[in-house]
Amino acid sequence: IPWRSRRNLPYPPGPPSKNYLSKNTSDISVPYVWCRYSEWAKEYGSILYLRTFGQQIIILDSLEDATELLERRSKSYSSRPIVPMYDLMGLMQASVSMRLYGEEWRKLRRIFQQAFKSDSSLEYRPIQTKKMHDLMYGLLQTQEDLESHVHTYAAAIILSVIYGYNVALNGDPFVKLVESTLEAFVSAGSPQWSVNSLPFLRYIPSWMPGAGFKRYAESMRLEFVKQREVPFQYATTSPAALEGAHIPVVPKFINSCKSDMDIKILMEAAGSGYGAGVGTTASTIMVFLVAMVLYPDIQKKAQEEIDCITKGNRLPEYSDQIHLPYIQAIIREVIRWKPIVPLGLAHANNDDDIYKGYFIPKGSIIYANIWSMTRDPVKYKDPEAFDPERFLTETGDLNDDEVTYAFGFGRRICPGRHLGAASVWLAVATILASFNVEQKKDGSGHLIPVGVKFTDKGVTSSPHGLQCSIMPRSERAKQIILECRGEV
Numbered sequence: 426i427p428w429r430s431r432r433n434l435p436y437p438p439g440p441p442s443k444n445y446l447s448k449n450t451s452d453i454s455v456p457y458v459w460c461r462y463s464e465w466a467k468e469y470g471s472i473l474y475l476r477t478f479g480q481q482i483i484i485l486d487s488l489e490d491a492t493e494l495l496e497r498r499s500k501s502y503s504s505r506p507i508v509p510m511y512d513l514m515g516l517m518q519a520s521v522s523m524r525l526y527g528e529e530w531r532k533l534r535r536i537f538q539q540a541f542k543s544d545s546s547l548e549y550r551p552i553q554t555k556k557m558h559d560l561m562y563g564l565l566q567t568q569e570d571l572e573s574h575v576h577t578y579a580a581a582i583i584l585s586v587i588y589g590y591n592v593a594l595n596g597d598p599f600v601k602l603v604e605s606t607l608e609a610f611v612s613a614g615s616p617q618w619s620v621n622s623l624p625f626l627r628y629i630p631s632w633m634p635g636a637g638f639k640r641y642a643e644s645m646r647l648e649f650v651k652q653r654e655v656p657f658q659y660a661t662t663s664p665a666a667l668e669g670a671h672i673p674v675v676p677k678f679i680n681s682c683k684s685d686m687d688i689k690i691l692m693e694a695a696g697s698g699y700g701a702g703v704g705t706t707a708s709t710i711m712v713f714l715v716a717m718v719l720y721p722d723i724q725k726k727a728q729e730e731i732d733c734i735t736k737g738n739r740l741p742e743y744s745d746q747i748h749l750p751y752i753q754a755i756i757r758e759v760i761r762w763k764p765i766v767p768l769g770l771a772h773a774n775n776d777d778d779i780y781k782g783y784f785i786p787k788g789s790i791i792y793a794n795i796w797s798m799t800r801d802p803v804k805y806k807d808p809e810a811f812d813p814e815r816f817l818t819e820t821g822d823l824n825d826d827e828v829t830y831a832f833g834f835g836r837r838i839c840p841g842r843h844l845g846a847a848s849v850w851l852a853v854a855t856i857l858a859s860f861n862v863e864q865k866k867d868g869s870g871h872l873i874p875v876g877v878k879f880t881d882k883g884v885t886s887s888p889h890g891l892q893c894s895i896m897p898r899s900e901r902a903k904q905i906i907l908e909c910r911g912e913v
């Protein structure tokens with residue numbers, strides 16, 4: 426944009442910097458920062474501009490603005506900001522979700538697109554079903570550590586689909602390997618790391634006092650390399666991966682690799698699936714469990730819908746999906762009620778732009794405040810309440826609101842959403858068919874507090890510490906699970 430035409434155009438409004446710059450750094454890492462952004466949007470307008478040391482942040486509070494900039498103008502708005510901590514960990518050149526917009530990202534995205542587009546994702550349903558049976562069996566064995574059961578389910582699907590690897594139900598070495606980096610992956614983008622707000626800090630030598638972040642980043646960089654290489658090696662050499670009924674993503678795509686660079690890209694695409702796909706799927710299922718404990722009437726209604734179809738004699742299957750609108754409405758409400766990536770992933774724009782009379786400088790860090798969109802009072806009455814009915818028409822059919830915006834925008838929209846949504850659907854329908862999820866009682870029959878906390882580490886917000894009882898609905902329900910596993 427020529428200097429002349431942007432002259433006199435203001436930046437979008439925003440709070441004075443003293444409201445968000447703390448004493449030492451440009452720290453805007455207040456808890457649940459998306460709520461703060463949302464309050465500011467009410468005060469200053471739906472496009473917010475925050476200026477911190479050397480960084481300009483734009484926050485889009487409404488779906489309309491996010492759709493216009495991140496989708497319709499996505500040619501300019503599809504890059505990612507350079508986050509020093511990710512860069513030091515080597516992730517800016519090793520993870521689809523961090524890559525800057527460009528040729529490498531396009532190649533990576535193409536692999537994802539082919540492997541996980543809507544109809545390709547259908548291929549993975551037998552794997553999802555098998556892993557669901559494992560989850561059900563696990564829940565029959567022990568209700569302790571529910572989070573770990575759910576996490577294993579999500580990890581088992583991704584590792585099998587991508588690498589053809591079958592996880593052990595407890596303490597699997599591959600799961601441990603990839604988990605070792607997950608915390609770093611999720612939190613590296615956070616302003617809790619001073620270097621993210623003061624990028625020049627990255628140049629201080631690692632041995633210096635105060636450079637602990639550099640030593641940490643280096644150790645994580647090596648872990649990330651191992652995490653990509655070890656499962657990849659397995660997928661390309663192990664007979665178990667190469668000779669199963671399903672050909673996993675890595676062996677399937679390796680034949681079209683023509684150079685070492687192509688192999689590196691495939692390894693990166695494969696590795697990105699785990700980091701981006703496991704925690705998100707598992708957290709969504711955990712939010713569903715929280716909702717079921719808090720809203721027993723909704724749970725009962727959902728169970729009745731499923732019983733009508735299965736007659737209590739089998740587990741629900743994917744082919745039942747279209748006959749179960751209430752289950753689908755519950756899932757949409759889970760995604761809306763507690764969006765697990767409340768600010769999405771930051772986009773960055775490669776060009777200056779003008780929007781609604783404001784100047785948007787290139788290189789801005791752009792967040793879509795998904796959390797705020799899920800609280801749109803016009804669309805969602807009483808937004809804090811968990812109410813699946815808001816996604817149903819008067820005749821009980823699903824309406825058009827699929828809450829797709831919770832999966833991001835434009836060219837960067839989550840490429841794993843079909844796989845993720847199918848894993849979540851199966852978990853939700855099967856748990857409802859087989860178990861009652863209720864508030865736990867102590868020895869003397871008193872209700873134990875639900876105890877759940879939503880963390881806000883880095884870019885995700887996920888529920889932890891849920892205390893609940895999850896018991897088979899009947900002897901028959903238990904027997905069906907055992908039959909599916911071939912145990913009876």
Ligand code: HEM
Pocket residue numbers: 521522523534537541697698699701702703705706709765766769770771772831832833834835836837838839840841842844845846849
């Ligand atoms: C089920 C719950 C899931 C949710 C809520 C979710 C949400 C998101 C969001 C909000 C983004 C950012 C999009 C943007 O920048 O505008 C994203 C990106 C991404 N997701 Fe997901 N996701 C889920 C599951 C998955 C799964 C199962 C996979 C892998 C198979 C996956 C792989 C990715 C990748 C690779 C990216 C980065 C895309 C890019 O930068 O081009 N996600 N996801």
